[in-house]
Amino acid sequence: MPLLPHHPAVPHGKVGVLLVNLGTPDGTDRRSMRRYLEEFLTDRRVIETPRLKWYPVLYGIILNTRPQKKGRDYATIWNRERDESPLRTYTRSQAEKLSAHLGDGVVVDWAMRYGNPSIASRLDALQAAGCERILVYPLYPQYAAATTATVNDKAFEHLLTRRWQPALRTVPPYHDDPVYIDALARSAEAHLATLSFEPEVVLASFHGIPKSYFEKGDPYYCHCQKTARLLRQRLGWDEERLRVTFQSRFGPEEWLQPYTDKTVEALARSGVKSLAVMTPGFVADCLETIEEIGVENADIFRHNGGVDFARIPCLNDGDDGMAVIEHVVRRELQGWI
Ligand SMILES: C=CC1=C(C)c2cc3[nH]c(cc4nc(cc5[nH]c(cc1n2)c(C)c5CCC(=O)O)C(CCC(=O)O)=C4C)c(C)c3C=C
Ligand SMILES: [Fe+2]
Numbered sequence: 598m599p600l601l602p603h604h605p606a607v608p609h610g611k612v613g614v615l616l617v618n619l620g621t622p623d624g625t626d627r628r629s630m631r632r633y634l635e636e637f638l639t640d641r642r643v644i645e646t647p648r649l650k651w652y653p654v655l656y657g658i659i660l661n662t663r664p665q666k667k668g669r670d671y672a673t674i675w676n677r678e679r680d681e682s683p684l685r686t687y688t689r690s691q692a693e694k695l696s697a698h699l700g701d702g703v704v705v706d707w708a709m710r711y712g713n714p715s716i717a718s719r720l721d722a723l724q725a726a727g728c729e730r731i732l733v734y735p736l737y738p739q740y741a742a743a744t745t746a747t748v749n750d751k752a753f754e755h756l757l758t759r760r761w762q763p764a765l766r767t768v769p770p771y772h773d774d775p776v777y778i779d780a781l782a783r784s785a786e787a788h789l790a791t792l793s794f795e796p797e798v799v800l801a802s803f804h805g806i807p808k809s810y811f812e813k814g815d816p817y818y819c820h821c822q823k824t825a826r827l828l829r830q831r832l833g834w835d836e837e838r839l840r841v842t843f844q845s846r847f848g849p850e851e852w853l854q855p856y857t858d859k860t861v862e863a864l865a866r867s868g869v870k871s872l873a874v875m876t877p878g879f880v881a882d883c884l885e886t887i888e889e890i891g892v893e894n895a896d897i898f899r900h901n902g903g904v905d906f907a908r909i910p911c912l913n914d915g916d917d918g919m920a921v922i923e924h925v926v927r928r929e930l931q932g933w934i
């Protein structure tokens with residue numbers, strides 16, 4: 598005789614994978630943008646400045662000006678068909694394709710660290726679908742506390758609220774994985790082959806972090822440099838042809854250098870006429886690649902004497918990109934499937 602005769606059936610025995618990217622506003626209007634930026638910029642993993650000093654700047658200045666400005670930028674890249682940001686579109690598609698590749702044994706879902714769908718809601722959904730084991734995949738090849746760690750924090754923070762927790766694994770950085778390097782090389786070669794010009798210089802532009810985070814021990818800078826070194830080796834290019842830069846500086850502090858925008862300007866001024874920029878740290882195209890590189894930096898190049906500019910798209914949900922994601926997931930699921 599069971600202890601509780603009416604105990605409901607509990608789904609069980611499944612393995613889940615949760616792909617997590619950075620985030621996205623729900624819309625380009627001021628309120629949606631403000632909500633998104635507030636969640637983002639109050640994350641202590643992102644802004645390490647003490648709150649007493651940071652909050653007056655954030656609430657007094659940034660959240661009163663940046664939402665409108667960035668809303669206009671997002672509007673230029675918005676996926677109007679689905680009424681969402683490209684990062685959401687690509688992340689969903691990556692999850693759908695991964696699910697098709699892995700088959701019925703594994704439940705695949707996706708979430709955003711900031712905005713929707715939230716990590717908590719999708720972890721609950723995976724558990725409700727019977728996943729007793731879940732692999733959390735922060736979609737960042739290079740580890741940074743501001744990206745990878747904050748995704749993992751959020752997942753474990755959610756488990757704090759659960760009596761019956763699933764087992765959780767997290768995906769380690771894969772900045773030097775041969776499958777990833779090969780995918781980057783192939784996508785660069787394929788895109789360059791479509792151009793009517795041969796770029797004199799190619800930039801590998803990574804999202805920056807404040808220099809102080811690096812000095813406190815964040816491995817991000819070294820991971821970016823290693824990705825670029827392996828990519829050069831694979832492509833047979835030297836340090837003059839493939840240069841590392843850091844983009845998306847935010848605030849008055851010094852960030853990792855050299856800065857992408859300053860490098861683009863200096864190259865154009867020094868007489869370089871053709872330039873291509875790739876963004877290996879971004880698993881999917883987003884505001885920082887489509888607008889900041891494809892529009893802002895293209896303008897900087899042309900205004901300073903450059904002629905031909907190309908942006909090499911991210912791996913996104915293409916075959917090479919999906920091969921990387923599937924490879925990483927299968928490796929990290931060993932022993933579970
Ligand atoms: C101090 C602030 C920030 C740090 C540190 C930071 C690190 C960091 N970010 C990414 C990837 C992305 N960032 C994106 C947008 C974005 N980043 C910041 C600030 C910091 N990022 C802001 C305020 C924004 C929002 C836009 C803006 O107001 O400028 C995005 C794009 C999201 C999209 O929907 O398109 C990505 C992706 C990495 C990889 C990283 C550290 C390694
Ligand atoms: Fe960022």
Ligand SMILES: [Fe+2]
Pocket residue numbers: 845884885889
């Ligand atoms: Fe930016």
